[in-house]
Amino acid sequence: MDIRYSTHPDHAKTFTTEDIRKHYLIEELFVPGETKLVYTMEERAIVGGITPIEESLSLKGNDQMKAEYFLERREVGIFNVGGAGSITVDGETYAMENKDCLYIGLGKRELLFSSESAASPAKFYLYSAPAHKEYPTQHVAFKDIEGDRLGALETANDRVIRRMIHKEGIQSCQVVMGMTQLSTGSVWNSMPTHTHDRRSEVYLYIDLDENARMFHMMGEPTQTRHIVMKNEEAVISPPWSIHCGAATSNYTFIWAMAGDNKTYNDMDQVTMDELR
Numbered sequence: 481m482d483i484r485y486s487t488h489p490d491h492a493k494t495f496t497t498e499d500i501r502k503h504y505l506i507e508e509l510f511v512p513g514e515t516k517l518v519y520t521m522e523e524r525a526i527v528g529g530i531t532p533i534e535e536s537l538s539l540k541g542n543d544q545m546k547a548e549y550f551l552e553r554r555e556v557g558i559f560n561v562g563g564a565g566s567i568t569v570d571g572e573t574y575a576m577e578n579k580d581c582l583y584i585g586l587g588k589r590e591l592l593f594s595s596e597s598a599a600s601p602a603k604f605y606l607y608s609a610p611a612h613k614e615y616p617t618q619h620v621a622f623k624d625i626e627g628d629r630l631g632a633l634e635t636a637n638d639r640v641i642r643r644m645i646h647k648e649g650i651q652s653c654q655v656v657m658g659m660t661q662l663s664t665g666s667v668w669n670s671m672p673t674h675t676h677d678r679r680s681e682v683y684l685y686i687d688l689d690e691n692a693r694m695f696h697m698m699g700e701p702t703q704t705r706h707i708v709m710k711n712e713e714a715v716i717s718p719p720w721s722i723h724c725g726a727a728t729s730n731y732t733f734i735w736a737m738a739g740d741n742k743t744y745n746d747m748d749q750v751t752m753d754e755l756r
């Protein structure tokens with residue numbers, strides 16, 4: 481498991497392109513037959529990718545977590561961003577179509593991930609945070625969530641946001657998670673931009689073509705930097721950082737947060753005048 485430390489904004493301002501990528505960018509999450517995990521000190525979240533091929537893969541505790549099993553002191557939100565698959569939680573199997581979401585609460589012990597076909601494997605993206613109480617395991621199918629329309633084509637940000645794990649949806653201790661899809665011709669997400677000192681966030685960009693690139697913006701509002709990202713890469717946003725971006729085509733992204741509250745609208749909006 482790769483470890484990422486928290487960074488101070490005064491330090492982050494001095495980062496080179498390579499430094500920014502090393503600290504915040506998460507590459508190669510979906511490696512066939514492997515479970516990849518990154519532990520960030522931001523909210524002590526674990527970001528991961530599980531890509532089963534022929535055999536099932538299990539998500540276990542490890543030495544760095546000092547946990548006998550993965551959910552001993554944690555909860556997890558999972559989206560399937562690949563082909564059809566399933567997740568078995570202590571003997572109960574949940575079918576996971578592309579873009580379906582599963583929340584698994586504190587205390588569940590055996591977590592098994594499978595793909596329906598090795599030719600088009602499931603790709604399970606996970607975001608886990610410390611938990612203090614068990615909430616029920618819940619599945620939500622992508623097709624059952626209508627979502628809300630945001631933005632407009634005129635401002636190149638016409639998109640639909642679906643909130644899956646949140647105050648009025650699947651209950652959790654602190655994980656808030658959902659998916660935003662941009663329409664053809666729209667490229668900007670989360671603009672006007674914001675921070676939220678009370679929560680950290682991770683974005684996973686998906687549905688980008690091989691040659692498309694995302695220019696993800698981060699940094700303090702007056703010290704913006706960018707990271708050039710490819711399909712199926714994730715980026716960590718510390719609480720003091722903006723997180724928005726524009727790509728060379730439309731795309732989808734999964735946003736995941738944890739922290740002091742689960743209030744989606746608790747954002748510190750940044751005005752265009754403040755940005756540098």
Ligand SMILES: O=C[C@H](O)[C@@H](O)CC(=O)C(=O)O
Pocket residue numbers: 630639641659660669670671681723735747
């Ligand atoms: O704190 C919330 C997050 O940054 C995202 O939900 C923003 C988003 O999906 C969008 O504007 O499209």
Ligand SMILES: [Zn+2]
Pocket residue numbers: 674675676681723
């Ligand atoms: Zn945000």
